Amino acid sequence: MGATQTTPVREASRSGLQDVLARVPRWAWWTISIAIAAGFPLLNLAGVVETAWLRVGVVSLIFVLLSLGLNIVMGETGLLNLGYIAFFAFGSYTTALLSSPKFEIRWPFLAVVVVSTLVAMVAGFLISLPTLRLRGDYLAIVTLAFGEIVRLTIINLVPLTNGPNGVTGIYSPRLFADAKPALEGVQAWFIIDKPIEYYYLVLVCVIVLAVLLTNLKNSRVGRAWNALREDELAAISSGITAVRAKMLSVVLSAGIAGFAGALFAYYSNVISPESFLFMQSVIVVCMVVLGGMGSIPGVILGAIVLQALPQLIREAAGAARSDFEVYRMLIYGILIVVMVIFRPEGLLPDKIFRREAHEVDPRELEMTRQSLFDLEEGQKDLEV
Amino acid sequence: MSAILELQGVSMSFGGLRAVDSLSFTVGENEIVSIIGPNGSGKTTTFNLISGLYEPDSGDILLKDESVAGLRPDLVHDKGISRTFQSLRLFTNMSVLENVLVGMHSVTSAGTIASMLRLPSVRREEKAMYDKAQEILGMFPGRFSGPRQHQPAYSLSYANRRRLEIARALASDPVLLLLDEPVAGMNPAESHEVMEQIKMLRDTGYTILMIEHDMHVVEGVSDRVIAMDHGVKIAEGTYDRVANDPQVVEAYLGKRAANATA
Numbered sequence: 001m002g003a004t005q006t007t008p009v010r011e012a013s014r015s016g017l018q019d020v021l022a023r024v025p026r027w028a029w030w031t032i033s034i035a036i037a038a039g040f041p042l043l044n045l046a047g048v049v050e051t052a053w054l055r056v057g058v059v060s061l062i063f064v065l066l067s068l069g070l071n072i073v074m075g076e077t078g079l080l081n082l083g084y085i086a087f088f089a090f091g092s093y094t095t096a097l098l099s100s101p102k103f104e105i106r107w108p109f110l111a112v113v114v115v116s117t118l119v120a121m122v123a124g125f126l127i128s129l130p131t132l133r134l135r136g137d138y139l140a141i142v143t144l145a146f147g148e149i150v151r152l153t154i155i156n157l158v159p160l161t162n163g164p165n166g167v168t169g170i171y172s173p174r175l176f177a178d179a180k181p182a183l184e185g186v187q188a189w190f191i192i193d194k195p196i197e198y199y200y201l202v203l204v205c206v207i208v209l210a211v212l213l214t215n216l217k218n219s220r221v222g223r224a225w226n227a228l229r230e231d232e233l234a235a236i237s238s239g240i241t242a243v244r245a246k247m248l249s250v251v252l253s254a255g256i257a258g259f260a261g262a263l264f265a266y267y268s269n270v271i272s273p274e275s276f277l278f279m280q281s282v283i284v285v286c287m288v289v290l291g292g293m294g295s296i297p298g299v300i301l302g303a304i305v306l307q308a309l310p311q312l313i314r315e316a317a318g319a320a321r322s323d324f325e326v327y328r329m330l331i332y333g334i335l336i337v338v339m340v341i342f343r344p345e346g347l348l349p350d351k352i353f354r355r356e357a358h359e360v361d362p363r364e365l366e367m368t369r370q371s372l373f374d375l376e377e378g379q380k381d382l383e384v
Numbered sequence: 385m386s387a388i389l390e391l392q393g394v395s396m397s398f399g400g401l402r403a404v405d406s407l408s409f410t411v412g413e414n415e416i417v418s419i420i421g422p423n424g425s426g427k428t429t430t431f432n433l434i435s436g437l438y439e440p441d442s443g444d445i446l447l448k449d450e451s452v453a454g455l456r457p458d459l460v461h462d463k464g465i466s467r468t469f470q471s472l473r474l475f476t477n478m479s480v481l482e483n484v485l486v487g488m489h490s491v492t493s494a495g496t497i498a499s500m501l502r503l504p505s506v507r508r509e510e511k512a513m514y515d516k517a518q519e520i521l522g523m524f525p526g527r528f529s530g531p532r533q534h535q536p537a538y539s540l541s542y543a544n545r546r547r548l549e550i551a552r553a554l555a556s557d558p559v560l561l562l563l564d565e566p567v568a569g570m571n572p573a574e575s576h577e578v579m580e581q582i583k584m585l586r587d588t589g590y591t592i593l594m595i596e597h598d599m600h601v602v603e604g605v606s607d608r609v610i611a612m613d614h615g616v617k618i619a620e621g622t623y624d625r626v627a628n629d630p631q632v633v634e635a636y637l638g639k640r641a642a643n644a645t646a
Contacts, residue, residue, distance in 0.1 A: 212500040212501070213500070215499060215500050215501070215502045216496065216499050216500045219494055219499035219500075219502075219506065219510070220485075220488075220489065220492050220493075220494045220499060220509075220513075221494070221495075221496050221499050222499070223478070223482055223485055223486050223489075224486065224489055226475065226477075226478055226482070226486075227475050227478070227486045227489075229477075230474075230475035230476060230477055230478060231473050231474070231475055231476075233437070233473060234469065234473035234474070234475065235475075235486070236456070236457045236458050236461075237435055237436075237437070237457045237458075237461060237466075237467055237469075237473075238461060238466070238486050238487050238489055238490075238552065238556075239458050239461035239462055239466075239487075239489040239490030239556060240458055240486070240489050241456075241458045242458070248496060252496070
């Protein structure tokens with residue numbers, strides 16, 4: 001009976017299509033998404049899509065990795081980081097130095113990726129030491145400064161980084177350091193240098209990372225982060241060691257950025273300080289906010305939308321309008337303002353955030369009814 | 385009866401204000417002790433000292449003969465003291481169930497990498513935590529059943545939020561449970577229900593120290609009552625003895641009232 005009474009409210013706020021979509025199970029969404037992502041390069045092979053789009057795909061997926069990393073600190077633990085791109089830079093430069101003609105080193109792919117991740121993690125650990133006592137605005141300012149310090153250091157540390165010129169000629173990923181002639185044939189299989197190969201490499205990384213982080217989110221560790229985000233005092237009084245948990249979150253997110261940076265350096269062959277501007281940090285923050293803080297599918301979508309959108313618009317505006325970059329930030333700005341006003345919880349929000357962001361939600365109305373019911377129950381007890 | 389908690393001359397000042405002044409008392413095993421006193425008499429400060437949020441200027445706090453004074457709150461919780469807050473402090477954007485699961489942090493051990501890979505050991509632990517949470521939430525019949533466990537904590541009614549805070553504190557099987565005004569803001573029927581639950585907790589073996597203003601509840605559950613005023617313990621004993629103590633009456637109602645009763 002109660003259900004029929006609530007129907008008008010439900011219909012007022014949700015269209016038929018939304019109801020249908022809501023019934024599609026979660027695993028089905030994942031399967032469809034992965035199928036689309038995996039099928040996309042086939043369109044290129046079939047000649048339907050230009051290779052340029054495949055390149056957009058690779059960079060978008062690298063940014064998905066970055067956003068998933070930032071989501072750990074921002075979405076799960078509630079620490080704003082405005083210098084996140086610095087960890088990406090640590091990973092990129094480590095890879096560039098370990099696998100380029102700069103020092104004539106060519107380490108095997110896996111070793112480079114692991115070392116790049118570790119270097120970023122160490123950087124994350126060091127920056128977390130002084131900053132974890134800070135909160136909110138102060139933390140934002142310090143991380144912003146950190147990002148700029150790293151970038152300026154890169155520009156000025158010419159002997160190591162070539163300064164503004166960047167490191168060029170980064171080798172393609174190779175599984176073994178120096179191939180024995182006998183292995184030459186086998187090795188060819190393990191060289192990744194075409195966009196389509198990078199695409200699948202990064203896609204596999206995204207899927208694995210999404211699974212690992214979803215597990216982590218629904219675990220003791222993830223809940224501790226969420227508790228700290230919600231109420232630090234209550235969290236520490238429930239036995240959570242705040243410093244350790246926050247540090248873990250910063251170090252882990254830094255490691256993911258370092259990993260993404262390694263893939264980025266390999267993929268782009270050339271890296272320079274321009275890739276690590278403050279604006280890049282802001283863009284990653286936008287990706288997380290747009291998709292939905294704390295929501296893994298949301299963050300993935302946010303990164304793809306914000307990375308692919310400018311390309312789409314550029315395409316639509318015609319190749320002649322090469323000055324599109326100028327408007328890119330303007331569009332981001334408008335998008336974020338619109339989102340904050342109309343859908344503050346993000347495109348694909350975490351369930352719980354979604355309930356909070358809108359004041360009158362039919363589900364919440366139902367809950368209020370239940371609370372009233374509680375109250376009536378209490379009154380009845382009183383009468384007896 | 386062996387002492388679970390013992391305060392030995394604990395003092396704490398905020399600037400020139402002596403919030404707690406050489407306070408000493410004990411709480412025995414399986415006992416319910418209530419602290420009463422007017423606003424600003426140092427009750428909550430005492431709780432904050434015991435739970436590690438403040439460090440005492442002097443004196444010592446012993447839990448089962450082991451000093452916990454000045455330990456970090458998370459370590460105090462590890463030792464077995466868990467608490468609720470006067471001003472509700474739930475994890476409001478987390479579900480009812482998750483709030484209780486967070487309460488088990490100290491008594492579980494799943495690590496980061498194991499959790500990422502969801503190893504069998506982690507699954508087993510999660511299952512055990514889930515069962516335990518059901519058991520604890522089941523102590524509040526009809527309040528947290530079925531789908532309600534997946535609702536965010538902010539959607540709960542006021543009384544249910546208080547209940548959930550108690551549930552979260554119980555999740556770690558504490559040696560000592562600190563309840564800061566467990567029935568504040570509840571109607572008489574609700575506070576009666578909570579009172580019965582507190583008694584039930586004692587019967588299942590918990591030791592409870594609570595702050596409460598509702599004298600009906602204090603009378604109903606306390607084995608012993610401690611009255612505080614201006615950071616000093618002014619009376620201690622059974623409810624009747626403390627309630628009729630002239631100093632206590634004076635603290636609440638002023639000198640004239642105290643003289644009238646005397």
